Amino acid sequence: MVTTPNVTRRSMLAGTATVLAGGLLPWSAADVRAATAALPQTWDEEFDVVVVGTGFAGLAAAHEAAKAGSSVALLEKMRTPGGNSIISGGVIAAAGSPLQAEAEIEDTVDSLYDDMLKAGLHLNHPELARIVAEKSVETVQWTIDELGAEYTGLTHMGGHAVPRSYALAAGSGSGIIGPQLAKLKEMGVEPRTRTLLKRLIRDGDGRVKGVIAHSGFSHPDLESGTPISIKARKAVVLATGGFGADPVFRALQDPRLGGELDTTNQPGATSEALREALGIGCVLVQPSWIQLGPWTSPDERGFGRTPHFAQGVAASYGLWIDTQTGKRFVNELADRKTRADAMLAVGNKTVAFVDSAGYAKGSAAGRRERFERMKEAGVLMEYATLEEMAEAHEIPLAPLKATIETFNESVDAGADTEFGRYMQADAGKIGTPPFYVVRLSPKIHHTMGGCAINGDAQALDVLSSEPIAGLYVAGEAAGGIHGASRLGSCAYTDCLTFGRIAGRNAAAEKGWG
Amino acid sequence: MCGKDRRRVLWATLGLAVLLVVSAAPAATALLMHSDDPGDCATCHGDTQVLSPGHVPTAGMKRDDCVACHAPDTPLALLSAIPLDHSHLLSGVTCQTCHNQTEAPGPMSTEQCLACHGPLEDLAARTADTHPANPHSTPHGPTFAECDLCHKVHQESENFCAQCHDFDYSVP
Numbered sequence: 001m002v003t004t005p006n007v008t009r010r011s012m013l014a015g016t017a018t019v020l021a022g023g024l025l026p027w028s029a030a031d032v033r034a035a036t037a038a039l040p041q042t043w044d045e046e047f048d049v050v051v052v053g054t055g056f057a058g059l060a061a062a063h064e065a066a067k068a069g070s071s072v073a074l075l076e077k078m079r080t081p082g083g084n085s086i087i088s089g090g091v092i093a094a095a096g097s098p099l100q101a102e103a104e105i106e107d108t109v110d111s112l113y114d115d116m117l118k119a120g121l122h123l124n125h126p127e128l129a130r131i132v133a134e135k136s137v138e139t140v141q142w143t144i145d146e147l148g149a150e151y152t153g154l155t156h157m158g159g160h161a162v163p164r165s166y167a168l169a170a171g172s173g174s175g176i177i178g179p180q181l182a183k184l185k186e187m188g189v190e191p192r193t194r195t196l197l198k199r200l201i202r203d204g205d206g207r208v209k210g211v212i213a214h215s216g217f218s219h220p221d222l223e224s225g226t227p228i229s230i231k232a233r234k235a236v237v238l239a240t241g242g243f244g245a246d247p248v249f250r251a252l253q254d255p256r257l258g259g260e261l262d263t264t265n266q267p268g269a270t271s272e273a274l275r276e277a278l279g280i281g282c283v284l285v286q287p288s289w290i291q292l293g294p295w296t297s298p299d300e301r302g303f304g305r306t307p308h309f310a311q312g313v314a315a316s317y318g319l320w321i322d323t324q325t326g327k328r329f330v331n332e333l334a335d336r337k338t339r340a341d342a343m344l345a346v347g348n349k350t351v352a353f354v355d356s357a358g359y360a361k362g363s364a365a366g367r368r369e370r371f372e373r374m375k376e377a378g379v380l381m382e383y384a385t386l387e388e389m390a391e392a393h394e395i396p397l398a399p400l401k402a403t404i405e406t407f408n409e410s411v412d413a414g415a416d417t418e419f420g421r422y423m424q425a426d427a428g429k430i431g432t433p434p435f436y437v438v439r440l441s442p443k444i445h446h447t448m449g450g451c452a453i454n455g456d457a458q459a460l461d462v463l464s465s466e467p468i469a470g471l472y473v474a475g476e477a478a479g480g481i482h483g484a485s486r487l488g489s490c491a492y493t494d495c496l497t498f499g500r501i502a503g504r505n506a507a508a509e510k511g512w513g
Numbered sequence: 514m515c516g517k518d519r520r521r522v523l524w525a526t527l528g529l530a531v532l533l534v535v536s537a538a539p540a541a542t543a544l545l546m547h548s549d550d551p552g553d554c555a556t557c558h559g560d561t562q563v564l565s566p567g568h569v570p571t572a573g574m575k576r577d578d579c580v581a582c583h584a585p586d587t588p589l590a591l592l593s594a595i596p597l598d599h600s601h602l603l604s605g606v607t608c609q610t611c612h613n614q615t616e617a618p619g620p621m622s623t624e625q626c627l628a629c630h631g632p633l634e635d636l637a638a639r640t641a642d643t644h645p646a647n648p649h650s651t652p653h654g655p656t657f658a659e660c661d662l663c664h665k666v667h668q669e670s671e672n673f674c675a676q677c678h679d680f681d682y683s684v685p
Contacts, residue, residue, distance in 0.1 A: 079673075080656050087653055087677070174654030181656065267676050302677045377645045 036204045037280075043210060043231035047073040049506045050211055050232040051239060052197045052273065055083030056173070056492060057475025058239030059180040060499030061506065063146075065237070066187040068507035073230055074184070074191045077217050078268040081191040083241050084476070085495065086177040087266055089307055090168035091155055092492035094140040095133060097164065099154050105162050109133045112164065116490060119159045119335035120448075120483020123286060127455050128481045128498075132490060135497045140166055143496065147179035156316055156422060157488035158294075159335030163424075165489035171308070171370070176492070194218070196225060197273050200236060200471070202280040206461070207512060208236050208470035219268055233513065235470045235506035238459070239499060240273035242447035242476035244290070249275075253287040253449065263444040264293050264303035274477060277451050282471075283462045285479040287449030291486055292442035294339035295352070299379045299439055305370045306438050309380060310352040311488070312367060313436075316424050317358025319407060320440065322346045326390075326399030328407070331419035337485035340442040351393055353437035355430045374438070382434050389435045404430050446486050450479035457502035470509065472502035551602040552578070576603035592685035597666040600685075611666075626660040633658055648674060648682060 048070035051062045059081075062074045080086070094100075095112035113133040117124050143149040149168065156163035168175035184190065196217035201210045210232045214225030243249045244263045249271035251258025263269070278284055295310035296303065314320065315332040320339075322329040329350065330342035343350050354362065363371060374380035383389035386404075390397040408429040410416045416423060451473040452460040458467035475495040482490065550556060552574035554563050564571065571579070576591070583591035591600060601611070611625065612618035627633060637649040651657045651674075662673040663684045670684040 079662060080653075080659070082653070082656060086656070170652065170654070172652045172654075174652065174657075178654045178656075301679050304678075373645060 036202050036206070037199070039201060039203055039209060040212075040229040042229075044228045045073065046231040046233065047071045048232070048234045048511065049073070049237060049503070050075065050230050050235075051237045051503070052211070053083060053239035053241060053475070053477070054081035054177075054181075054191045055085035055239060055241055055475055056176065056180075056495035057477070057499035057502070058083075058237065059177065059184060060496045061237040061239055061472070061474055061503030062184055062189050063180060063187070064500045064503030065507040066184065066189050068504060070234060070507040072189045073232075074189050075195040075197060075211075075213055076191045076193045077196040078219055078266070079193055081181060081193060082173070082177040084244075084265050084269055085173040085492075087303065088173040088491070089303070089311075089488075090170060090172045090175055091157060091165040091489035092140055092143070092168075092176075092496075093157070093160065093165050093487065093489040094136040094493065095164055097137050097140060097166070099151070099166060100162070100164060103154060103163070105154070105164070107162050107164055109136070111161050112136060115160050116482065116487055119337065119485045119487045121485070123289070123483030125285075125452075125480035125483075128453070128478075129483075131455055131501075132481060132494045132497055136493045139493050139497045139500075142500070143176055143179075147176065147183060149176050149179055155312060155489075156333060156424065158311065158315065158333045158339060159487045160333075160489075162422070171367075173492070176496075194225070196222070197238075197240065197276065198222075198227065200238075200276055200280045201229075202468070202471075206469055208232070208280070208468060209512060211236060220270065222272060232470065233511035234509040235472055237457075237499075237502045237506050238273060238277055238451070238471065238473045238477050239475045239495075239502070240477045241269050242450065243269060243271040243274060244444045244447055245269035246271045250290060250444070250447075253447075254290050257290050257444060261444055262296075262298075262301060262441075264296060265444065274450060277459065277471075277473070277477070278462075280471075281462050281468060282459050282473070283452035283465070285449055285452045286483070287447070287479070289448035289482075289484045290444060291336055291446040291448060292340035293445035294336050294343055294440065294442050296441060296443040297379050297438050298441035300374075300377060302443070303445075304379065305374050306379060306440075308367050308370050309354075309362075309374065309436070309438055310440060313359060313362030314352035314354045314438075317362050317427065318352060318354030318430065318436075319403065320350060320352045321395060321400065321403065323349045323351055323393050323395045326396040327403050328418060331416070331421045333421050334419075335485055335487055336445070343440060343442055348441060350440045351395070351437050352440055353389065353435055355432045356434055356436075357428050357432045358430065359436050361426055361428075371436075379438060381437050383437065384434050386433070386435060389437055393437065393439070446482075446491065447476060448479060448482045448484065448486055450477045452480060453478045453498070455501075456505050457498050458505070470512070472506050474498040474502040551575075551599070574603070575605070576600060579603060596668075597664060597670070597685065601666065620661065621666070623659045623661070626664075630660075643682070646674075646678070646680060648680070 049065040050073045051058050052075045054076040062072045066072045095107045095109050100107050113130055116129045151166045152169045154163045155165050155167045157165045194217045196214040198214050199212035202208050211230050213228050215228055217225035244265035245267055247258045295307040297306035319328055320332045329346045330339050390400055411427055411429050453473050457472045457474050459471040459473045461468050481494050553572040579591050583589045640647050640649050664670050672682045672684050674680040
């Protein structure tokens with residue numbers, strides 16, 4: 001039986017702090033003594049690389065590590081693999097892509113990078129954001145060439161200068177996670193579900209050398225399951241996602257966002273792995289930046305189906321309206337933070353609507369069945385006239401008509417004079433009944449903060465800012481890439497890009513024993 | 514008492530019965546496996562009353578006999594009312610049919626379930642009209658269609674979708 005290293009670690013941390021306070025600097029990176037633990041006398045299992053988490057980042061890391069010849073243990077605490085990735089919206093950003101060339105849309109890496117930094121309020125760690133932008137096309141192409149992912153075309157996500165997001169034919173992240181799992185199975189790597197990362201084992205020499213996991217874990221009981229020790233000869237890759245479904249940790253970072261607020265995240269998006277990483281000396285960066293998705297509905301739980309309408313249709317071909325004034329209140333294609341902040345600023349009583357012509361344009365890409373389901377559930381409402389829609393949602397009619405008139409003049413002019421919204425090439429005037437509408441209410445979606453990493457996806461040490469040997473972090477578990485707010489469809493690019501980097505580098509490590 | 518409440522009561526009763534079976538695993542399993550008459554509740558449950566008062570005697574019955582009264586898609590439907598191991602056994606599917614061997618039987622794979630109940634596409638077609646979404650045709654891909662996420666043969670089944678969605682399924 002392996003003993004857990006809690007006491008040793010905390011006392012060492014305290015001891016180190018005392019040493020520092022005593023002025024014994026400088027010290028070398030090898031002298032990292034924060035949060036170390038005694039190694040198990042024997043390991044239950046042994047692999048080259050231990051990957052924790054089975055979202056985009058974890059699976060990409062496992063893929064590259066296995067491809068490079070490493071043995072891989074792939075741990076997943078929940079009963080199904082895929083994390084938030086598999087239930088996500090199905091769009092991945094790429095700047096200067098083949099699909100853009102086909103559509104004659106000019107785009108550059110710099111443009112994506114600029115958009116990311118603008119949305120991120122320039123808090124993004126520039127090196128990391130640039131890697132995402134530079135590798136975006138390569139990453140999307142990898143999902144096609146290596147995984148066989150299928151896309152239907154481009155879509156325009158908020159905050160992006162131009163349409164640049166590839167839309168998965170599957171309509172969700174399962175269109176990438178599924179092929180990732182299939183490829184891994186071919187390589188002999190399968191997720192071990194219900195296996196919780198309990199402890200990262202960091203040795204006295206500063207290196208992470210393995211993990212304690214609980215097999216047979218039953219979420220959310222962190223004491224459930226049977227402890228096993230797994231040696232990582234080369235490295236551990238932490239791809240454990242964010243903490244969007246963890247009200248307690250959320251409230252620590254932003255006290256306004258605790259409690260029972262609805263989230264688009266799956267129930268396993270909790271903080272225990274991040275807390276463990278901090279316990280062994282990782283640096284927590286930018287945790288207070290917690291993103292609200294602006295395209296969700298109070299009439300269904302979680303992510304639901306509404307984003308496909310509010311973002312995919314109404315933001316490009318319709319309008320978002322403050323029901324109290326009948327006016328637009330934001331550029332419907334602004335970044336998420338801008339829109340969510342604007343929604344809350346006007347009192348969180350907003351709707352997204354589109355007329356039948358816009359509905360037809362936005363529904364082309366296999367969305368019809370979703371929308372039919374939304375109608376059945378009362379989430380998407382249809383009205384024969386503008387008057388009926390206004391009455392049902394208590395929107396003052398005259399201002400609403402004036403708003404539509406102003407927008408239609410913008411369509412004629414080819415530029416949105418009110419909010420500067422990007423005008424789609426096939427944008428049309430609003431007016432053809434019937435009208436389709438959803439109520440909007442923002443929900444917790446993405447946590448920008450996480451472990452500090454460098455461009456090689458190595459975790460940085462809290463005392464030295466130097467890489468922690470044997471530990472890589474990728475995906476939402478890492479912080480700094482997106483600054484204050486992540487642009488839609490950039491998580492896919494980020495998670496897959498840094499997952500692959502982490503996996504390759506982990507496999508290239510010299511084993512410690 | 515509404516149908517849902519009645520089901521809950523039934524579940525509570527049957528759940529207890531299953532617990533008793535599970536807690537006495539080897540003997541009970543042997544009984545289940547060797548019972549020539551799965552319709553005879555007393556074989557395993559002894560004197561414990563597991564049927565509603567006044568229920569017709571069930572000894573000698575097979576699943577088809579049960580369904581004669583407990584027709585599908587009616588408030589008396591058998592599915593959801595009794596544990597799946599019972600309905601399997603009543604259909605002639607014994608422990609060995611699924612687990613092959615008698616010692617330390619492990620969990621079933623989805624492939625094993627689909628060997629009799631599949632393919633998944635056919636199941637999806639059968640539940641295509643389920644509202645508000647077809648549980649066997651999830652946009653989240655095949656890993657969310659693993660049978661045992663919802664259907665528990667030896668314990669109460671679970672509405673796995675309800676973790677995130679307001680899908681009010683009654684899961685067999």
